[in-house]
Amino acid sequence: MEVVEKLKRLGEEICTQIERGEYPFLDLPSRTTNNIVYDPERGRFTLGEAKIRRSTSNLKHLRSFTQTVWVAWIAKRLVEEGKTATLRDIYYLAESYKVKFKDQQESDSIVADLEALLGVPREKLGIFPEERATVYGDLTIRYNMPGYEEHTLKLTASPDGVAIGPALTNATFEDCGAEKVVMVESGGMFTRLIEEKAHEKFKAILIHTAGQAPRSARQFAYRLNRELNLPVYIFTDGDPWGAHIAMVVISGSANAAHIDDVAIPGARWIGILPADIEEYRLPSEKFNEKDWKRLGELTADPRYQSPFWREQLRKFEETGRKAEQQALSAHGLSYVTEKYLPEKIS
């Protein structure tokens, strides 16, 4: 169903409740941890059956109910007018209306409520996060933004990459010479790969995730995977944090269990794997306390139960050592494109 239609129905439902003399209410899928379940079949988290009734008959819910309806209202306007707003915009926009948020955490949470209620990711509602990933590669897109309808752009236009903002997220793919997608954790490595012409050598579209990949970057990689059939590789630091960047791309985020979050089950973590540290004789560091703690958390995470992942975590535990992507430069600047990646991406 069209997003606008869903929003309209929501409004209609509330009006009807009021006309029946009822205090309007919404049944929101519960987003608490007790209601987040891992679905091994689909390899991702989903919400259970639990619902929370947000009802105006309860004085304590009155404010959050109004906020939810307001976010729906502003989303409908955004979508209809082809505009977008960041999560921070939403927080500030409310200032000029009767429903204020006490902080952005509150408005972010209401946006997530609406996502869960409609089963629609916020990007479809015209609401985007602040953080931007960038993309570089042999792909030409056509914008769908009002005023940019006929504009096309080849994503090699800037050696710094092109930001994956709302415009790019909703753009149409026109022409693609690439055969794969490589998501890269660090900015240094992203620049290195561009300089070493990895995009040509491997026919790859490079996406810089800047740490944990924002949903827009995952959404973009997902589209490339789905629409253009490009395999996705994830290239991170060799530590538990890097492993988890890959995992969220593959299985989706637990924080987004309430929507049909983007998950790319076929994506592969290519490194730096714990075994690579010895194999490629990379300069490495010992795990610190935080690393050990994170490794423990991952071990308990249901997403890490496949043989491949269990092996990776076991190896980390055995060595207790980590290496950054840049450690590959110990063997020369071109080592990553000459030796490492060719062996990883076959």
Add this chain to the structure above:
Amino acid sequence: MQAIFEEISVSDFFYRNRELAGFSSPSRATYMVIREVLENSLDACEEAGVLPNVKVSLSTVEGKVYRLTVKDNGFGVPVEEVPYAFGKFLYGSKFRLKQSRGVFGLGGAMALLYGQVTSGMPARVAVSDGGDIFEFKLRIDVERNEPLVEGRKRRKNVNGWHGTFVEMFFKGDYPKAEGKIIQYLQQTVIASPHAEVEFIDPAGRQRVFGRSVEEAPSPPVEVLPHPHGLDVEMLRRLVRRHGSKSLLSFMVKSFQRVGLATAKRFLEEAGFSPYQPVSSLSDRDILDLLDAMRNYKFPPPDAKCLSPIGRDALEAAIRKMFDPDFLYVCQRPPSVYRGHPFIVEVAVAYGCKNVEAGNGVSLYRFANKIPLVYDAYSDVSMKVVKRFNWSSYVSRPAAIAVFTHICSTRVPFKTAGKECVADPPEVEREIEMGLRECCRRLKTFLTGKIEVEEHGRRMKAYRRYLPEIARLAAELAGRDKPPSVADLIEEGGAWR
């Protein structure tokens, strides 16, 4: 070495032990002098059944010597009584009882004595019942406890004034006592809501403490003592006074609540012959008689000799001064301790303006219509207030004022300074019961208030959010007009 024994008079005794009467320091003495003379005036007005207008004026003569004048609008004491009323200790009938402010008969005389010994100057007392004004210059012969009249004048009364005027000089310390004196005067018009007191301090500032009711309370009635309220000395004096009478007639005539039948039954049970003359009683017999009286169950003492402030008057006075959100005044039924009847009045005011303590419980104590401003911490009311379980009545801190008034023919003061009431169990219990009753009313009030607040809060929230929800939902649905939420607002506010 030979010890020298000498007899000292009552006045001499108090002169040597003036701290017993509360004249322990210059500042305390300043307060006491004003208090004693003012209370005499209020008693005089009450007896005369007039609304008191008392003008108190204090000025500096030189150094620490002050001149005090107090002028009231009563009818004065009979001219021939004046020297004794002011110049002799423990003057007055001790064989009859009624409630008055100055209980010990020390009051005016003690003030005069203190003034005389510290300033060396005689006091001037003028009285008039509306006719000629009689003016006396008075000293006290301390050793003999007798008044010394140094001068006497009779003047024409040109403007028809009636009442008593006292002028005296004493050494004191007003600046140190000022706080307590002002407190005392403010509270005096709470305890005597029908009185107006005007005070001019040494700096020439005039303060008027106005009345809040226009009706004088009915004056207390004199009664005979109750057989349970006696000690050996009193009984002995009564016996001496009624020497010629038979024991039966003595019992009936000397005591309240003792009729012929009661007296007969009592005397028989006690093993005395009803018809033996009182004069035949030996000292031993008097002790036995007292014992028997204490053990016999006489009807409880008569409370008509008591004059409580009254619920309406007390309420008016407290409202005028504190403007509370809630006030309840409780007057307990008459009760008895050691043969003395007493009545306790308790008031609780919630949400007071003008209290110093801010949020918390302030205690205002009164006894026989006089405010007690010193020694609060050893007072029975403080004891009750402190151990009282406030949290079961009041959930939020607030400015609360508690007023306790005990009136009795004999208030159980701890000292002759009359600042602090002792704690006979009967008195303590009555105060506690009164406080509980007031607080039960307070709790009912607060519960109601919370309900009203809650209702208001709900209404406000619904009024703010529901129309907004309807408007947004209508726009979402693409409707022209939002559905009406008037009923939901109305209903929502009423919910619990």
